Amino acid sequence: KQEVTQIPAALSVPEGENLVLNCSFTDSAIYNLQWFRQDPGKGLTSLLLIQSSQREQTSGRLNASLDKSSGRSTLYIAASQPGDSATYLCAVSPSGGSYIPTFGRGTSLIVHP
Amino acid sequence: DGGITQSPKYLFRKEGQNVTLSCEQNLNHDAMYWYRQDPGQGLRLIYYSQIVNDFQKGDIAEGYSVSREKKESFPLTVTSAQKNPTAFYLCASSVDGSHKGYTFGSGTRLTVV
Numbered sequence: 001k002q003e004v005t006q007i008p009a010a011l012s013v014p015e016g017e018n019l020v021l022n023c024s025f026t027d028s029a030i031y032n033l034q035w036f037r038q039d040p041g042k043g044l045t046s047l048l049l050i051q052s053s054q055r056e057q058t059s060g061r062l063n064a065s066l067d068k069s070s071g072r073s074t075l076y077i078a079a080s081q082p083g084d085s086a087t088y089l090c091a092v093s094p095s096g097g098s099y100i101p102t103f104g105r106g107t108s109l110i111v112h113p
Numbered sequence: 114d115g116g117i118t119q120s121p122k123y124l125f126r127k128e129g130q131n132v133t134l135s136c137e138q139n140l141n142h143d144a145m146y147w148y149r150q151d152p153g154q155g156l157r158l159i160y161y162s163q164i165v166n167d168f169q170k171g172d173i174a175e176g177y178s179v180s181r182e183k184k185e186s187f188p189l190t191v192t193s194a195q196k197n198p199t200a201f202y203l204c205a206s207s208v209d210g211s212h213k214g215y216t217f218g219s220g221t222r223l224t225v226v
Contacts, residue, residue, distance in 0.1 A: 004155075032213075032214070034214055034215060036215075036217075041201075041220070041222070042219055042220065043117075043119075043203055043217040043218050043219040043220045044203065044205075044215075044217040045217070046214055046215065046216065046217075049213070049214040089155075089156075091156075091215070098161075098163075098169070100146075100158060100161065100171075101215070102155075103155040103156040104155060105153070105154065105155045106155070
């Protein structure tokens with residue numbers, strides 16, 4: 001059974017820092033990996049989707065990479081801002097079958113001014 | 114704008130009552146999903162449906178029921194058999210069962226009083 005781990009569980013940084021959030025998974029037979037942002041009491045907002053054939057995706061200050069062989073993905077946030085404060089979750093969809101994704105527990109990020 | 118609408122945002126249930134959470138999407142997505150989120154835990158899949166009039170149990174289906182009579186709608190009923198229903202419930206959809214990424218609703222917070 002796929003297991004998805006996100007490290008660190010919580011992170012507090014000053015504004016302006018570049019950040020790396022980690023997501024690791026145990027089964028490399030994946031279809032895609034998706035990064036989400038969740039604000040307190042809200043739903044999940046999709047940030048980046050990486051297909052299994054891709055190595056990275058970029059959107060603005062966000063860059064996500066995927067290394068299937070090592071079972072890892074990283075979300076890089078450049079020049080962090082207080083508005084980036086949220087919980088970041090990764091979800092890994094397996095190849096074949098129902099494609100139902102497994103979610104990590106998230107990294108809670110606080111960016112203070 | 115296309116999206117997923119969950120209602121109500123907050124719901125209170127008395128012991129022994131059944132309650133129904135609404136989820137409607139206008140994205141023309143084939144697949145819809147219900148997740149439960151508890152503090153400190155990842156998202157857990159309750160039920161999913163990949164096509165109208167068909168649905169499958171997820172990891173924690175006991176005490177819940179669903180229907181999928183229309184493509185746009187996937188209501189979730191929390192029955193009195195669910196012993197610990199207080200949680201945040203999230204509905205999601207995807208283009209088809211092969212998962213070109215998920216779109217989430219804004220969630221319903223259910224509290225037992």
